[in-house]
Amino acid sequence: MxxxxxxxxxxxxxxxxxxxxxxxxxxxxxxxxxxxxxxxxxxxxxxxxxxxxxxxxxxxxxxxxxxxxxxxxxxxxxxxxxxxxxxxxxxxxxxxxHDLGIDPGLRKDGVEAQLQELLAQHITTLGDGYTLIRREYMTAIGPVDIMCRNADGATVAVEIKRRGDIDGVEQLTRYLELLNRDPVLAPVEGVFAAQLIKPQARTLAQDRGIRCVTLDYDALRGIDDADSRLF
Structure with missing residues (x-):
């Protein structure tokens, strides 16, 4: 340069x-x-x-x-x-x-792939008794980020975003419509998980029976305990 x-x-x-x-x-x-x-x-x-x-x-x-x-x-x-x-x-x-050499590129912290991996490792973040089925559960219209079971044994499909907006809710809705046609999996519940969920997306998700979960990236990494905070 x-x-x-x-x-x-x-x-x-x-x-x-x-x-x-x-x-x-x-x-x-x-x-x-x-x-x-x-x-x-x-x-x-x-x-x-x-x-x-x-x-x-x-x-x-x-x-x-x-x-x-x-x-x-x-x-x-x-x-x-x-x-x-x-x-x-x-x-x-x-x-x-100056010869700067080959740049390794930007490595973003907290991207969706990392959130998916961390949530899979700490699947009980979604609730007590949750167990992981698999990450990247393939369907005919694309992969579901996480498939798991809740404490009652029901199948749960989880869509993960850094910032949750209406498009993410629509995406999860399409997955749920397809998955619930499978008698082996049905009934399948939906969880929309993100670091930040926009109010419009939360309203739409709740209207469709989808539970919203706000993810704390630092807590998932184990470097911040939300229960130990004073505020």
Whole structure:
């Protein structure tokens, strides 16, 4: 990655046009060819950018640009469109390159797969006497996250989400309609489990006889005991 801090102006041309007047900005040129122009505000979003496939060439300024004080020009051309980026550098304050190597990618904590695994390990979170049948119980319309039995021996289908919304309730409803056609499994109850369940989803689930359970990720991991809290 090349990181440049410079006083510059930027013009975007092609299907649309945009102009950034001269100011001190951060320019980033990534190994995939992308070029990003950042200010010191605006959080993570760049002011302007060019995504790959594109190419960057450094040009000498025109006579008019040189008269204005331009030292060098970056011209970035997209390979599959007419879009281009022209960065006029008036003064380079910092210019360095670093090989960051291969990034292993973001590993999210508390994703649905982890919640499913933890809930399967601590299935009695759903209630005393619950026992696990299996995770990823396959049906003709997709896998049910967890199939288990309650203390009375009835089959229970569990749909797990990080954030529970109406779509998740509808998904579980389809599973229940299919599973209850199987005389070996029926009657099958439904549990909608999530770290956060939206009020509309809770109302719809309750209207359809589906029980809602709010999951405490830290408690499932054993690093927070909800019963020991003062508040």
């Amino acid at each position: 090349r990181v440049v801090i410079a006083r510059c102006s930027v013009d975007y041309g092609g299907r649309l046009t945009a102009h950034l007047p001269m100011a001190t900005r951060l320019l980033m040129v990534k190994a995939d060819g992308s070029v990003l122009v950042h200010s010191d505000g605006g959080s993570y979003k760049p002011l302007n950018w060019m995504t790959p496939p594109c190419s960057l060439v450094e040009l000498d300024p025109t006579d008019d640009e040189r008269t204005e004080g331009v030292d060098k020009v970056w011209f970035v051309q997209h390979a599959k469109s007419e879009d281009n980026l022209r960065v006029r550098l008036y003064e380079v304050l910092h210019d360095t390159s």
